[in-house]
Amino acid sequence: MNTAQAGIFALGTSSHAYLEFDVVDKNQSRNFAAAVASIREPRTTTGGVNFVIGFRPELWQEMMPENTPRGVEGFNKNIDGVEGFVMPATQHDALVWMSGSAYDMVFDMARTVIQDLTGKATLQEETTSWSYRHDRDLTGFVDGSENPTLLDAPVDALLPDGLPGAAGSVLLLQKWRHRTTEWEALPVPKQELVMGRTKAESIELEKKPEDSHVARTDQDKFGHIFRRNMPYGNVDNHGTVFVGFSAEQQRLTKMLQSMAGVLDGTRDALTRYTLPLTGAYYFVPSVESLRELR
Numbered sequence: 001m002n003t004a005q006a007g008i009f010a011l012g013t014s015s016h017a018y019l020e021f022d023v024v025d026k027n028q029s030r031n032f033a034a035a036v037a038s039i040r041e042p043r044t045t046t047g048g049v050n051f052v053i054g055f056r057p058e059l060w061q062e063m064m065p066e067n068t069p070r071g072v073e074g075f076n077k078n079i080d081g082v083e084g085f086v087m088p089a090t091q092h093d094a095l096v097w098m099s100g101s102a103y104d105m106v107f108d109m110a111r112t113v114i115q116d117l118t119g120k121a122t123l124q125e126e127t128t129s130w131s132y133r134h135d136r137d138l139t140g141f142v143d144g145s146e147n148p149t150l151l152d153a154p155v156d157a158l159l160p161d162g163l164p165g166a167a168g169s170v171l172l173l174q175k176w177r178h179r180t181t182e183w184e185a186l187p188v189p190k191q192e193l194v195m196g197r198t199k200a201e202s203i204e205l206e207k208k209p210e211d212s213h214v215a216r217t218d219q220d221k222f223g224h225i226f227r228r229n230m231p232y233g234n235v236d237n238h239g240t241v242f243v244g245f246s247a248e249q250q251r252l253t254k255m256l257q258s259m260a261g262v263l264d265g266t267r268d269a270l271t272r273y274t275l276p277l278t279g280a281y282y283f284v285p286s287v288e289s290l291r292e293l294r
């Protein structure tokens, strides 16, 4: 039986960094992957940093065809929604996501990772994120209410035993800038209609509009996923890093299409107040597969 990367489920950390890299020489991908897989975390209990390492699905397929889930693809094309709404494709070759209890440790580790990969890969996108009012995103709503418990999360997030890529996960990483002025101009009852839940208590509305965010991403319809969203940015320019893990890529793809209005012409009301800036899929392999790369 394979083992999932523990960082996927390491909840409660308040400081994060997401480093997205491109390989310098495509013929040296395996060397690059070996270097990524050899990254060593600090091993102390309280000073530790969690890692999640993911690869562009096509790159992983090239290196480990027998451990690649079927049909998983990078975010290679923009999603063109209704009314000119676009979710941009900004795929990179690899992701190293670090999380810890304080930013100094994450910062030092991130610098070490970048140094270790010098000459093999270039850093293309760096995002840092931090928790806001315990479990809220920067809309002020609780984010993660409908997440599975840690007992159920592995079922939703990981490829099951017996399939290629077992204990791996498909990760969607997307940075969304918030239109805070427009959002805050909406009275709270209107914000609640956009989200489909109440703001203070995060209770699902009995009658939620068709275009509400939770109706557009209804897990009873699209399948269950495990989200680790976090706020990012500064006072002037900020938003949400969407971090979603799924055993099947299709669940995430369908949710994005539904939000963009591709499936039935109805666009997610939340996309009128938030703007996707990036979008990439990474395959997050099991620890056994990562060890094979070293």
Ligand code: HEM
Pocket (backbone or CB within 6 Å): 137, 139, 141, 142, 143, 144, 145, 146, 147, 172, 174, 176, 195, 197, 202, 213, 214, 217, 218, 219, 220, 225, 240, 242, 244, 252, 255, 256, 274
């Ligand atoms: C600006 C970006 C986003 C923000 C601020 C945001 C925020 C939220 C909030 C506040 C909720 C309600 C509470 C909860 O259950 O967590 C929610 C639900 C949810 N969101 Fe998002 N979200 C964003 C983007 C996305 C994207 C891109 C996806 C999918 C690819 C997604 C998938 C979901 C799912 C599956 C649920 C639960 C739906 C259900 O009730 O079954 N979200 N989100």
